[in-house]
Amino acid sequence: MTTALDTDSDPKDRFISAFEVNHGQTLNGTSASISKQREDAIEHFAELGIPTNDLELWKYTNIAKIIDRPYTLPLGAEPPSVDESDIAPFLIDDMNAHRVVLVNGRVDESLSDIGELPSGVVVSSLAQAGDEHPDVVEEHYGRYADYEDDAMTALNTAFVQDGAFAYVPSGTIVEKPIFFLHITASDEDLFLQPRHLFVVEDGAIAKIVEAQHALTDAQTFTNTVGEAFVGERGNLDHYLFQDEGHSASQVHTRAAQQKDNSVYSTQAVTYTGEVIRNNATVEADGTFCESNLFGLVIGKDDMHVDNHTRMDHVQPDCNSNELYKHVLNDESTAVFNGKVYVARGSQRIDAYQQNDTLVMDNDAQIYTKPELEIYADDVECSHGATTGQVDEEGVFYLRSRGISERQARILMLQAFSEEVLSELGIDAFRDHVTELVRDRFATYV
Amino acid sequence: MSTSETEYLEGKASEEYEHGWSTDIESETTPKGLSEDIVRYISDRKNEPEWLLDWRLKAYEYFTDLLESGHYPDWAHLDYERPDFQDMHYFSAPKDKANYESLDEVPQEILDTFERLGIPLEEQKALTGVAVDAVMDSVSVATTFKEKLKEKGVIFKSFGEAARDHPVIVRQHLGSVVPYTDNLYAALNSAVFSDGSFVYVPEGVECPMELSTYFRMNEKGTGQFERTLIVAEPGAYVSYLEGCTAPMRKETQLHAAVVELIAHEDSEIKYSTIQNWYPGDEEGNGGIYNLVTKRGICKGDNSKISWTQLETGSAVTQKYPSVILAGDDTVGEFYSVAFTKGHQQADTGTKMQHIGKDTKSTIISKGISADVADNSYRGLVKVGKNADDARNFSQCDSMLLGPDCGAHTYPYIESANPSAQIEHEATTSKVGEDQMFYCHQRGLGEEEALKLIVNGFCKEILQELPMEFAVEAKELLAIELEGSVG
Numbered sequence: 001m002t003t004a005l006d007t008d009s010d011p012k013d014r015f016i017s018a019f020e021v022n023h024g025q026t027l028n029g030t031s032a033s034i035s036k037q038r039e040d041a042i043e044h045f046a047e048l049g050i051p052t053n054d055l056e057l058w059k060y061t062n063i064a065k066i067i068d069r070p071y072t073l074p075l076g077a078e079p080p081s082v083d084e085s086d087i088a089p090f091l092i093d094d095m096n097a098h099r100v101v102l103v104n105g106r107v108d109e110s111l112s113d114i115g116e117l118p119s120g121v122v123v124s125s126l127a128q129a130g131d132e133h134p135d136v137v138e139e140h141y142g143r144y145a146d147y148e149d150d151a152m153t154a155l156n157t158a159f160v161q162d163g164a165f166a167y168v169p170s171g172t173i174v175e176k177p178i179f180f181l182h183i184t185a186s187d188e189d190l191f192l193q194p195r196h197l198f199v200v201e202d203g204a205i206a207k208i209v210e211a212q213h214a215l216t217d218a219q220t221f222t223n224t225v226g227e228a229f230v231g232e233r234g235n236l237d238h239y240l241f242q243d244e245g246h247s248a249s250q251v252h253t254r255a256a257q258q259k260d261n262s263v264y265s266t267q268a269v270t271y272t273g274e275v276i277r278n279n280a281t282v283e284a285d286g287t288f289c290e291s292n293l294f295g296l297v298i299g300k301d302d303m304h305v306d307n308h309t310r311m312d313h314v315q316p317d318c319n320s321n322e323l324y325k326h327v328l329n330d331e332s333t334a335v336f337n338g339k340v341y342v343a344r345g346s347q348r349i350d351a352y353q354q355n356d357t358l359v360m361d362n363d364a365q366i367y368t369k370p371e372l373e374i375y376a377d378d379v380e381c382s383h384g385a386t387t388g389q390v391d392e393e394g395v396f397y398l399r400s401r402g403i404s405e406r407q408a409r410i411l412m413l414q415a416f417s418e419e420v421l422s423e424l425g426i427d428a429f430r431d432h433v434t435e436l437v438r439d440r441f442a443t444y445v
Numbered sequence: 446m447s448t449s450e451t452e453y454l455e456g457k458a459s460e461e462y463e464h465g466w467s468t469d470i471e472s473e474t475t476p477k478g479l480s481e482d483i484v485r486y487i488s489d490r491k492n493e494p495e496w497l498l499d500w501r502l503k504a505y506e507y508f509t510d511l512l513e514s515g516h517y518p519d520w521a522h523l524d525y526e527r528p529d530f531q532d533m534h535y536f537s538a539p540k541d542k543a544n545y546e547s548l549d550e551v552p553q554e555i556l557d558t559f560e561r562l563g564i565p566l567e568e569q570k571a572l573t574g575v576a577v578d579a580v581m582d583s584v585s586v587a588t589t590f591k592e593k594l595k596e597k598g599v600i601f602k603s604f605g606e607a608a609r610d611h612p613v614i615v616r617q618h619l620g621s622v623v624p625y626t627d628n629l630y631a632a633l634n635s636a637v638f639s640d641g642s643f644v645y646v647p648e649g650v651e652c653p654m655e656l657s658t659y660f661r662m663n664e665k666g667t668g669q670f671e672r673t674l675i676v677a678e679p680g681a682y683v684s685y686l687e688g689c690t691a692p693m694r695k696e697t698q699l700h701a702a703v704v705e706l707i708a709h710e711d712s713e714i715k716y717s718t719i720q721n722w723y724p725g726d727e728e729g730n731g732g733i734y735n736l737v738t739k740r741g742i743c744k745g746d747n748s749k750i751s752w753t754q755l756e757t758g759s760a761v762t763q764k765y766p767s768v769i770l771a772g773d774d775t776v777g778e779f780y781s782v783a784f785t786k787g788h789q790q791a792d793t794g795t796k797m798q799h800i801g802k803d804t805k806s807t808i809i810s811k812g813i814s815a816d817v818a819d820n821s822y823r824g825l826v827k828v829g830k831n832a833d834d835a836r837n838f839s840q841c842d843s844m845l846l847g848p849d850c851g852a853h854t855y856p857y858i859e860s861a862n863p864s865a866q867i868e869h870e871a872t873t874s875k876v877g878e879d880q881m882f883y884c885h886q887r888g889l890g891e892e893e894a895l896k897l898i899v900n901g902f903c904k905e906i907l908q909e910l911p912m913e914f915a916v917e918a919k920e921l922l923a924i925e926l927e928g929s930v931g
Contacts, residue, residue, distance in 0.1 A: 056520070344849065359863035362830075372854040373522075374873045377845035382872040387860045 299332025710745030729788025732760025
């Protein structure tokens with residue numbers, strides 16, 4: 001069952017009326033938490049409305065214009081038929097992983113290959129988790145992504161139906177990566193709202209890879225919210241590869257909370273898309289946490305990629321490290337807004353933030369705003385931002401070594417992106433992404 | 446923090462404002478409130494030409510429109526009560542009227558005031574060669590060195606005088622950099638500005654001395670709205686100094702100035718500010734709201750504008766001295782030290798707009814925060830599509846002197862040109878324990894060590910100030926730091 005949004009009304013009202021029509025029917029919920037938060041969320045959404053450029057947080061990204069398209073909400077549970085051969089190009093051959101395939105935001109079991117998991121570990125759909133592990137969902141769902149002040153998260157929370165779920169109990173190590181492959185497939189202009197929840201308990205270790213691809217040229221919009229929890233001494237690597245093609249737009253929100261002595265590392269590589277907004281929020285709610293946020297944007301055509309990060313230090317003695325890089329070609333635009341917040345009393349914080357941009361073309365644009373908001377004195381916080389072109393001296397050096405100019409420039413770009421890509425902690429995945437990035441650079445010069 | 450440090454901080458917090466008193470001069474003041482009649486009255490009092498009155502009225506209309514439609518600029522990281530625009534006086538003039546030829550004619554009271562601030566006119570005249578246009582509230586009371594400037598053709602007058610004597614130049618440039626539509630406070634200033642300074646340096650002239658104005662706010666509940674306009678013709682050079690202190694006041698005073706700088710081909714304008722107004726008492730009551738619009742335009746090729754500021758006073762400071770780099774090969778600079786303590790709040794920075802080719806800008810900002818103060822740097826570096834080979838370097842460092850203060854950085858970088866090279870870096874930290882240890886080990890006490898370290902932290906900025914100011918600035922910073930060991 002699908003619901004076409006009523007394009008005669010204001011975009012905000014379209015969603016509210018769609019909610020009213022479907023509420024209690026397809027929009028119920030397998031877990032008490034999920035259904036309880038729906039109503040709160042739609043109220044907050046009604047209050048906040050769709051973000052416009054007037055808001056400081058959306059100053060450079062006009063998402064309202066993108067949302068104001070005649071989308072269809074797929075509220076029924078019938079994904080279109082996608083078979084093995086369709087997804088074959090997106091599989092990462094050498095990556096031996098627990099694979100879950102989601103088509104239009106819903107887990108497709110026939111395509112998934114979860115394999116054998118360590119005891120107690122759950123990898124499933126969120127809907128199923130709501131049934132089978134209500135306690136875990138209850139404890140963590142809706143706790144880290146802010147649906148009270150963030151309109152897009154509120155919208156997702158109101159319409160949530162399914163998404164990815166991973167649970168790693170205390171002291172358990174998942175050796176193989178958990179791979180969530182997100183596929184959009186439909187002839188209709190879909191508005192999707194997947195919701196993910198990843199819970200890594202005390203002392204547990206896991207690596208999660210998410211890749212987004214599309215099998216359609218239809219104009220789609222995906223409003224994703226993913227929440228992650230890392231318990232004491234836990235360790236979670238969380239990677240995202242965005243490659244949905246030129247007609248797919250999205251708002252992707254990642255919100256994580258960490259406890260004492262834990263490590264959370266996340267990276268988003270944005271490869272294709274129309275208008276993409278990534279929100280990454282990490283709350284280090286424990287002492288001696290380490291948080292790493294990385295991002296790489298390879299812009300082409302008229303891609304618009306907006307990365308917002310928020311690093312909240314609310315406990316003392318933590319480290320955070322942030323590095324975002326952009327390579328912008330054609331008429332692409334990149335926005336970076338990173339905020340490091342150190343609360344009163346959170347002493348001995350080391351926070352580092354860096355944003356570097358290479359602008360390749362006259363029509364490319366970059367807006368960057370690295371922010372620090374510090375309320376504690378015994379801290380070392382710094383940020384840096386640079387924009388410029390490929391270093392001509394470097395190119396000259398390589399040419400003097402007998403490398404052609406074209407090769408030299410490609411090498412310089414590779415070196416530039418390598419600093420981010422080398423942080424991907426899964427060899428097969430890193431090689432896969434690096435190769436795609438190199439292929440792109442080869443088309444530049 | 447050790448007990449002795451806490452004691453120091455508490456000692457500092459309870460210190461009285463050094464320059465807090467008021468001079469007893471009878472003055473003539475308009476009734477409270479703002480209306481078209483008040484605007485007309487101010488214009489009339491100053492014998493202004495018709496066009497200026499019209500301009501004021503347009504600004505007034507714009508101001509009321511903005512206010513009625515709820516467009517109050519509240520986006521900064523500042524928390525203060527909005528001023529009640531109907532609850533203040535918009536004009537006051539000392540009764541002993543204006544325009545003295547020599548210092549002898551200036552009332553002794555005013556001279557004493559300056560003496561207590563440590564800036565006696567005679568001494569400056571004799572020792573430093575600085576011409577001082579002393580503004581007491583709104584009307585100029587003393588202008589020295591007029592002759593010498595006259596020789597070179599430099600015009601340095603109160604704004605009111607200039608509007609009457611040089612209407613063509615003033616009319617051409619007034620509002621050309623900061624139009625009254627710029628923001629709420631620029632509109633307010635344009636409507637009710639009482640006086641200020643006007644500087645015109647003709648073609649090829651290097652101004653023979655540092656020009657300096659000391660503003661004082663003196664009437665209870667009077668907001669002061671100066672307006673400064675500096676025009677440098679091709680090849681001219683001028684260095685302008687502005688310094689401020691204000692008497693202690695119970696109620697909050699609003700200060701909304703506008704400064705416009707226009708630099709033509711090959712010219713250079715250097716604008717320095719020391720601001721040390723009443724910051725409010727230890728509970729955070731009272732104090733000056735310093736909400737200022739300052740902007741310069743490098744109109745001609747090869748021109749340069751440089752802003753240097755030392756901000757230590759005011760309860761609330763919001764100002765972004767900016768440069769529009771319109772001509773090719775133009776240079777914009779911003780050097781700033783902002784010191785906040787007690788309940789002070791500052792949201793300050795700059796905007797550098799690169800429009801011409803081969804333009805360069807440098808931003809060095811140092812923020813020091815103590816007690817429960819909040820200090821924010823907010824800046825914009827914008828490179829337009831045609832600004833080939835634009836170059837910017839920004840550095841914003843914050844120092845925290847205590848566990849309860851805040852330091853924030855909001856730099857905006859917008860680039861639409863691939864050949865632009867922009868670098869920004871910012872750090873926030875406290876005084877290094879290793880640095881303190883080194884100083885202790887050399888026999889320096891806690892406070893002396895802190896002064897030394899902070900002085901080093903700010904050195905880059907202070908050395909940009911003209912000699913006369915640099916000494917004063919160092920002294921001021923040392924006084925401010927007393928007790929703030931953290």
